[in-house]
Structures are given as C-alpha cells and as structure tokens.
Amino acid sequence: MSESILNGYRVLARKYRPERFSELIGQEALVRTLGNALSLGRLAHAFVLTGVRGVGKTSTARLLARGLNCIGEDGKGGPTLEPCGMCEPCQAIAGGHHVDVLEIDAASHTGVDDAREIIEGVGYRPVSARFKIYIIDEVHMMSKSAFNALLKTLEEPPDNVKFIFATTEIRKVPVTILSRCQRFDLRRVPADELAAHLTGICERESISADAEAISAIARAAEGSVRDALSLLDQAAAMTADALSAEGIADMLGRPGRQDSITILGAAMTGDAAAALAALASSMANGAEPEMVIADLLDLVHRASLKAAGGSLDTLLEVERAPVSDLAELGIARLGRAWQMLLKGHGEVTSAPQPAAAAEMLVIRLAHLANMPTPGEIVRKLAGTEPPTPGQPAAPAQTPVMPEAPIGGDAEAPAEPLADPTVPPADPTADPPPAMMMAAQGEVPAAPPEAAPHSAPETDTPPQPTSLLEISDLADRHDQPLLASLIRTHVRLVRLQPGLLEISLTDGAPDSLAGDMARQLTRWTDSRWMVSLSEGPGGRTITEDRQAVRRQQRDELAEAPIMKSIFETFPGAEIESVKPAGQEDEDPRS
Numbered sequence: 001m002s003e004s005i006l007n008g009y010r011v012l013a014r015k016y017r018p019e020r021f022s023e024l025i026g027q028e029a030l031v032r033t034l035g036n037a038l039s040l041g042r043l044a045h046a047f048v049l050t051g052v053r054g055v056g057k058t059s060t061a062r063l064l065a066r067g068l069n070c071i072g073e074d075g076k077g078g079p080t081l082e083p084c085g086m087c088e089p090c091q092a093i094a095g096g097h098h099v100d101v102l103e104i105d106a107a108s109h110t111g112v113d114d115a116r117e118i119i120e121g122v123g124y125r126p127v128s129a130r131f132k133i134y135i136i137d138e139v140h141m142m143s144k145s146a147f148n149a150l151l152k153t154l155e156e157p158p159d160n161v162k163f164i165f166a167t168t169e170i171r172k173v174p175v176t177i178l179s180r181c182q183r184f185d186l187r188r189v190p191a192d193e194l195a196a197h198l199t200g201i202c203e204r205e206s207i208s209a210d211a212e213a214i215s216a217i218a219r220a221a222e223g224s225v226r227d228a229l230s231l232l233d234q235a236a237a238m239t240a241d242a243l244s245a246e247g248i249a250d251m252l253g254r255p256g257r258q259d260s261i262t263i264l265g266a267a268m269t270g271d272a273a274a275a276l277a278a279l280a281s282s283m284a285n286g287a288e289p290e291m292v293i294a295d296l297l298d299l300v301h302r303a304s305l306k307a308a309g310g311s312l313d314t315l316l317e318v319e320r321a322p323v324s325d326l327a328e329l330g331i332a333r334l335g336r337a338w339q340m341l342l343k344g345h346g347e348v349t350s351a352p353q354p355a356a357a358a359e360m361l362v363i364r365l366a367h368l369a370n371m372p373t374p375g376e377i378v379r380k381l382a383g384t385e386p387p388t389p390g391q392p393a394a395p396a397q398t399p400v401m402p403e404a405p406i407g408g409d410a411e412a413p414a415e416p417l418a419d420p421t422v423p424p425a426d427p428t429a430d431p432p433p434a435m436m437m438a439a440q441g442e443v444p445a446a447p448p449e450a451a452p453h454s455a456p457e458t459d460t461p462p463q464p465t466s467l468l469e470i471s472d473l474a475d476r477h478d479q480p481l482l483a484s485l486i487r488t489h490v491r492l493v494r495l496q497p498g499l500l501e502i503s504l505t506d507g508a509p510d511s512l513a514g515d516m517a518r519q520l521t522r523w524t525d526s527r528w529m530v531s532l533s534e535g536p537g538g539r540t541i542t543e544d545r546q547a548v549r550r551q552q553r554d555e556l557a558e559a560p561i562m563k564s565i566f567e568t569f570p571g572a573e574i575e576s577v578k579p580a581g582q583e584d585e586d587p588r589s
C-alpha cells in the first residue's frame with residue numbers, strides 16, 4: 001500500500017472531529033446530561049468517560065475542557081455546552097497547547113512518579129484558565145500506587161482543578177476512583193446513524209458511494225465513528241470511481257452482502273451445491289472464510305428478529321426482501337442454524353484450513369435444512385402431527401398430569417411449527433409426552449390440542465379430591481402464590497370432604513394451613529378444616545412431578561425414537577419431559 005494512502009487514513013477522522021457537542025454522533029443522552037450539569041452549575045470535580053474505542057471519548061474530553069474554560073468571544077462567558085471556539089482558551093485547547101489543560105496517556109505513563117507529578121501540579125493555581133484540567137486517557141492502565149496517589153487528590157480536590165478520565169475498560173478502574181467521578185457512558189453508534197453520518201460526509205467531500213457501500217462500511221465499523229471514517233478514507237483513496245459494495249467488500253476481506261444472502265438462502269433450503277458455489281465465489285473475491293460465517297450469523301440474527309415480529313428498518317431496501325424470506329423459515333429452524341453457525345464460526349477460526357471448515361459448515365447447514373426439527377421428528381415418529389384441516393385432533397392424553405395446564409394458560413399455539421405436508425396423525429396411536437431438546441436451541445411446538453380441563457364449572461362447586469385439584473382451584477381463583485405454596489410445601493396425609501390433613505415441608509409459611517382452610521371454604525361453598533399432622537405424608541406435587549419426569553427421561557432415553565434423534569443431533573440431551581400441550585415448564589412448580 002502506498003505511502004500516500006497510509007497518510008490519508010486519518011484525514012477524515014481529523015477533519016470531522018466534532019467541534020461542538022451537537023456534532024457528537026449518537027451521544028445525545030450524554031450531551032443532555034452534561035448540558036444539565038453545566039446549566040445547573042453542578043459540575044463534578046472528576047468525570048469518567050467510558051465506551052469502546054473510537055466512539056468519541058477523547059473528542060468529548062477535549063470538548064468538555066473547552067466548555068469548562070471558554071470565556072466567550074467577549075471574554076465574559078462562563079462554562080458552557082457551546083464553547084465559542086474563538087476565544088484564547090478555546091483555540092489553545094483545540095490546538096493542544098493550553099498550559100492549563102494537560103493530556104496524559106496512562107498507557108505510556110503508568111508509574112507512580114507520573115501521578116506524583118500530577119499531584120505536585122495540582123497544588124498550583126491555573127496559569128490563565130478558569131480550571132486546570134487533567135485529561136487522563138486509558139486511565140485503567142495506571143498502576144495501583146498511581147491510583148492511590150490520585151485518590152488522595154480526588155478526595156480533596158482544589159476548586160479550580162478538574163479531572164477527565166477516559167477508558168475503554170471501566171471495570172479495571174478502582175471503585176474508589178469511580179465513586180468520586182461523574183460517569184458518562186458513550187454508546188456504540190448504531191449502524192444506521194453511522195451510515196447517515198457517512199452519507200453526509202460523502203456529500204461534502206464529493207465522494208460518490210452507493211447506499212450499499214456506505215452500509216457495508218457502517219456495519220464493519222461496529223459502532224466506532226473513527227473506524228468508520230478511517231474506512232471511508234481508505235476506500236476513497238483506493239479508487240477514483242464511485243464506491244461500491246463489492247469494492248468495500250474486497251477492501252475489508254468481507255463477503256458482499258449479496259453473496260452471503262445467496263449462500264444462506266441456498267443452504268437453508270437444502271441446496272448444498274448452490275450454497276457452495278456462492279461460498280466459493282465469495283472467497284474468490286477475497287472474503288475471509290471467518291468473515292463469511294460472521295455475515296451469515298448476522299443475517300440469521302436479523303431474520304430471527306423479523307420472525308419474532310421485529311422490524312427491518314435498519315436494513316437496506318435491497319436486503320429486506322431476502323431477510324423476510326429467511327424469516328419465513330420460522331424461529332425453530334433459524335435458531336438451529338444460529339447454533340450451528342456460532343459453533344462453526346469457532347471451528348473456522350481455529351481450523352488449519354479455514355476455507356475447508358467453512359465449506360463443511362455450509363454443507364452441514366444445507367444437510368440440516370432437509371431435516372425436520374426435533375419437535376417435528378417427535379410428532380412424526382409418534383404419529384401426533386397436527387390433523388389435516390377439518391379433521392378434529394384426538395385429544396392429547398397427558399400421561400403425566402391429567403390436570404389442566406397450570407397457570408390457566410391452556411392455549412396451544414394455533415399454528416404449530418410442524419411441516420403441514422407430513423401425513424396426518426393416526427388418532428389411535430398412543431402419544432408419548434412431548435419433550436424439550438437442549439443442544440440445538442430447539443423448542444418444539446406443542447401439539448394443537450391442550451389437555452382437557454379437569455373439572456367443568458358447575459353451579460355447585462365440586463369438592464377437591466386430591467392435592468392437585470386443590471392447587472388447581474387456587475390457580476383458577478387467581479391465587480398463583482397460594483397454588484405454588486401448595487405444590488411446594490404441602491404433603492397430603494388424609495383428605496375427605498371438609499377435612500384436609502397435611503404436613504408441611506421446611507420453609508412453609510406459618511399461615512399456609514389457615515389460608516388453605518379459609519380459601520377452600522370460599523371456593524367450595526362448604527366448610528373445610530385443615531389440620532397439621534405429625535405424619536410423614538406423601539410427596540409434594542413438585543416432588544411428584546420431578547420423580548415422574550426423572551422416570552420418563554430415563555425411559556425415553558432408551559426409546560428407539562430417542563436413539564434416532566441422538567443420531568440426527570449429536571450432542572442433544574433430554575432436558576425435560578413435558579405433557580403434550582403444556583407450553584413451558586411451569587416456573588412455579
């Protein structure tokens with residue numbers, strides 16, 4: 001790369017360094033807070049600015065130094081959020097040669113001696129400015145003894161001294177220091193805001209660039225204004241023509257977005273050959289395999305957001321349609337692709353031949369696309385797919401818990417994720433419990449029918465005949481806390497109409513038996529007594545469920561269905577076993 005291009009790198013970043021707070025890109029919250037502090041005269045003695053590199057910490061620190069010391073064009077102004085830029089302090093600080101504003105890079109001055117120098121200097125009044133200001137960049141790099149020396153000064157700072165610390169790693173700054181600072185977090189600038197900023201600069205600089213090219217730079221900069229401007233510089237220096245997405249992709253070693261869309265689209269529809277061809281063309285254009293996979297991850301992420309009901313506003317016009325198409329695959333498949341790509345990204349990074357690893361990954365992705373999701377496999381093998389339209393589903397028996405789903409949420413999703421082309425269910429088949437798989441990030445949809453409600457509502461309330469029915473009653477009367485306490489703490493000793501004998505587990509609230517008696521009487525319109533017994537009693541509902549689940553999991557692990565699932569999804573584990581129709585593990589049980 002030629003010397004002139006290298007020299008050109010920082011031109012834009014320097015030229016467009018913000019001169020006023022209103023020009024700080026994407027830091028509106030910080031500017032508002034600072035403005036309030038200034039106008040109220042509530043200025044801290046020390047500030048700490050934190051954020052990733054290139055978001056504007058140093059620019060903000062210098063602006064703040066100017067704002068604190070600006071005297072206005074007439075020489076009479078006070079501290080301000082709008083430094084005039086004309087007065088002597090403003091100009092000297094902007095030029096980096098104001099005698100009272102000291103910039104220290106802690107990365108190169110980490111010793112205690114430097115801190116001592118600072119402290120000795122703190123004792124002297126500012127030479128000409130209102131405040132003596134120390135800007136300490138990368139403050140987390142200071143040694144422990146330097147921090148200690150600094151701390152003494154921060155504890156009793158002279159009125160005319162201000163400290164402005166900047167750091168990329170706020171966690172490495174001692175709390176004793178942080179607690180004496182006003183803290184400002186500079187956020188990463190979102191890609192669309194960066195793109196808008198870049199577009200404006202391109203117009204002023206007469207750089208012609210299409211929207212895709214700008215968007216590619218903004219994405220690559222990952223929230224850093226400085227990186228974005230440096231990349232724009234670099235790209236503009238490399239060609240006299242208009243900047244194009246392909247040109248930017250070449251420069252970054254990143255895949256063109258269109259290539260990534262083609263790879264993912266083909267892989268997710270099971271077309272391994274087309275996906276491999278697109279991958280080969282992308283790499284032939286100079287894209288690093290690792291970058292290709294990272295871009296696929298980004299696309300899957302965006303498609304998942306869309307599938308979950310999110311908006312595509314931050315995407316370019318040309319990307320919206322393909323991402324919408326991907327979103328149609330549904331969250332289950334996208335989630336599985338995400339898991340595979342994420343794992344594969346690590347493999348590609350560490351593989352001796354990253355290109356080969358990327359190809360293997362794309363092949364696996366295409367192979368996976370042809371597979372039903374674990375939820376579909378279970379339903380298919382078990383013969384419990386959703387019924388064809390017009391044919392009522394066999395009510396899903398629940399071998400585990402014959403009661404209605406806890407929490408009153410008896411609604412299964414109207415549109416299960418199952419492939420509607422699989423043959424209809426055999427209604428005579430004995431459906432096994434649905435299950436949840438852990439390894440592939442897959443959440444199987446519940447079958448369409450919820451478990452039947454246990455007891456129909458009638459005029460004379462039914463009398464409960466089991467602990468389960470009692471906890472159900474509590475749920476149905478909108479007392480989830482009581483229901484949960486019953487499930488967790490109550491062991492049944494004896495139950496007959498009007499009389500409940502229980503024992504309680506450790507940690508049960510004292511009032512539980514009384515509450516149960518009162519509420520049972522209310523729910524059933526007949527008098528109930530609840531007595532505490534010394535007897536051991538049975539298992540609590542929660543213990544019962546755990547035992548059943550353990551047993552089911554053990555049985556299930558031996559079942560042929562699971563054998564085939566384990567073969568299809570190496571590394572999969574049975575995380576939990578649920579009755580069909582129950583959407584999630586009940587968090588209260």
Ligand SMILES: [Zn+2]
Binds near residue numbers: 071073083090
């Ligand atoms: Zn000024």
